[in-house]
Structure formats: C-alpha cells, structure tokens
C-alpha cells in the first residue's frame with residue numbers, strides 16, 4: 518500500500534569502485550576545495566588506511582591542511598570542538614572523514630560547527646534546526662554496516678551530562694560517499710559479520726516499520742539480497758574484492774533505506790543494550806533480530822513473506838508454501854546467524870555480550886523510550902520488551 522504522504526532524501530553522490538579513492542581530488546575540485554582536514558582514528562591511521570587516502574590524492578593539487586587521528590570510539594562534543602579549532606587554525610576548506618560510525622558522526626558534528634560559525638556544538642542541538650551546510654564534506658567508510666555515510670543523523674556523546682545527543686537533519690548528509698574496496702579489506706571476519714548483520718537489520722526494519730515507502734523498500738530489498746549473496750563470501754575470505762565492494766554497497770543501500778523510513782524494536786533494544794550494558798551494537802543486532810521479527814509477526818507477516826526471496830533465495834522461496842513464507846524468513850535469519858557463529862564466533866545470546874540478567878529491566882525501560890520504538894509496527898510496553906529480552910538472554 519502506498520502511504521498517503523512520505524518524504525525521501527538521498528542527496529549524497531556515490532563513488533564506488535576498486536580505485537574510487539583516486540576520484541577524491543575531482544570531487545573536491547567540484548567544490549573549489551583543495552585543503553581538506555582528514556579525520557580518522559588512531560587504529561585506522563596505524564594500519565595505513567588514512568595514508569591510502571592521502572596517497573590517492575598525491576598527484577593532484579590537493580594539500581592536506583591537517584590530519585586529526587585522535588577520534589575515540591565514542592565521539593564527544595569536546596573532540597568535535599577541538600577539531601573545529603584545528604580546522605580554522607590550519608585554514609582548511611573541506612572535511613574528509615575516513616572511518617566507521619564514530620569518525621563519521623564526529624565529522625558531521627564538525628561540519629555543523631563550521632557551518633553555524635560556532636566553536637561549541639552544544640549551541641546547535643535538536644532536530645531540523647541546522648542551516649544548509651557550507652563546508653564540502655567527503656566520507657570514506659571503513660566498515661560495511663553503519664550506513665552513516667548516507668544518514669542524516671549524528672550521534673555525539675555529551676560526557677558532562679552522560680547522554681548521547683542526536684543531531685537530525687538532511688543538512689548533515691555528506692556531499693560525497695567514496696566506497697573503495699581497499700578500505701574494508703582488512704576488517705577481520707568477526708567484525709565483517711557483525712557489521713554486515715547490522716546492515717541486514719537496518720534493511721529488514723526499514724522494510725517493515727511504519728514509515729516505510731516505495732523508495733525505502735527498493736533500497737532495503739536490494740540490500741538484503743546483496744547481503745545474503747555476499748556477506749558469507751566477505752566473512753570467509755576478506756580478500757574477496759567483489760564481495761567487499763558489494764557489502765560496502767549493501768550497507769549504503771540499507772543506510773539510505775533506514776535514514777528515510779527509520780528502524781524499529783530491534784534497534785530500540787540494541788541501543789538500550791549498548792547504553793546500559795555496553796554490549797557491541799552489531800552483536801546485539803545479530804542476536805535480537807529473529808526475536809524482534811517474531812514480536813512483529815502479527816502486523817507484518819505479509820512483508821516478511823515477501824522478504825523470503827532476498828533472505829533465502831529463489832529455490833527456498835519457490836518450495837515454501839505462501840502461508841509459511843513469513844515464518845521461513847525468521848528461520849532464514851536464524852540460520853544466517855548460526856552460520857556466522859560457526860565460522861567466526863558471532864554470539865547467539867545476550868548473556869554472551871556482557872549483558873547481565875539484572876540489567877534486563879533497565880534495558881527494557883530504556884528501549885521503550887528509544888526513538889526507534891515510535892515507528893515499530895506493533896506497540897510494546899516495558900513488560901513486552903522484557904519478555905523478548907529474556908528470550909534472547
């Protein structure tokens with residue numbers, strides 16, 4: 518059914534390929550920029566990924582104004598403000614982020630500060646209050662999962678108040694996302710699997726939550742199909758370049774889907790597990806997806822039935838009677854997780870990822886207050902969520 522009203526934004530230019538990094542100078546030239554600040558973290562700098570980006574610009578007029586590699590796993594307001602200071606001091610004219618979710622979110626925060634002409638990000642918290650961005654912004658993702666390169670959201674910690682702040686606006690979308698196979702080749706199998714499963718949850722939730730629309734459906738469906746085909750290959754052989762590039766694309770597709778249609782109860786519970794018990798996001802997603810799907814079954818079984826084709830392939834779809842396809846989709850997700858548990862040790866229960874039994878009530882409470890719960894197809898109260906968490910424990 519087509520919604521009476523929906524909105525869809527994806528203004529990010531995508532450059533994808535085996536040698537996509539070499540296009541960065543051309544992309545900067547389009548904005549008359551030639552002195553970027555390069556943002557990354559210590560680990561990525563150490564394993565040479567930031568250098569790959571610098572080398573790819575070597576023959577061009579691009580001169581890096583600064584390299585800031587001190588971004589922690591949980592980006593914070595202080596870091597954003599510090600980078601903004603360096604950006605101005607070194608007279609940079611553009612931002613290139615090389616990293617995963619934290620680096621990209623930090624870069625989004627920096628772009629907000631530069632655009633708004635402020636030295637403190639806290640001045641600009643909120644939803645849809647940001648001006649149209651003025652600083653050219655290129656993102657090079659180094660994981661295939663978050664989809665941050667195409668989402669209009671930045672999550673940045675405010676340690677003083679012990680909260681994570683959300684900045685939501687199409688104006689934090691990057692100008693260009695560069696998907697280069699060399700950026701994800703060194704991801705170890707376990708991280709490849711858990712980030713890939715995160716992308717799968719983005720797509721499944723985007724396809725089934727209340728804000729879905731025909732465009733987000735197209736992105737989500739394609740993402741799921743690619744993840745089924747290519748994630749096992751990328752996990753088994755990190756040097757499988759076709760699989761790596763396909764997963765970078767699948768993650769981006771899923772990112773566009775959920776940036777426009779939102780996610781649901783699986784993410785609400787996953788965010789809460791991260792907040793209360795510090796459990797890793799991708800692991801929580803892998804564990805919680807089948808339970809979340811079971812909970813939503815009564816409202817969206819028709820969508821789950823359709824998803825059997827991308828989740829399990831044509832043969833399984835054809836030989837499963839229509840009335841059983843929705844259930845079979847949940848089974849297919851369980852089989853996927855079990856497969857990755859065997860190949861690279863992905864956990865199957867919350868108790869394996871640092872969640873304690875006594876944490877569950879607090880997680881349930883945090884989950885029902887999470888923004889993702891608003892568009893979940895079935896309403897849930899604290900007891901409902903606690904019931905799901907206990908099953909997944």
Ligand SMILES: [Fe+2]
Pocket residue numbers: 663715716718719784798802
């Ligand atoms: Fe996620």
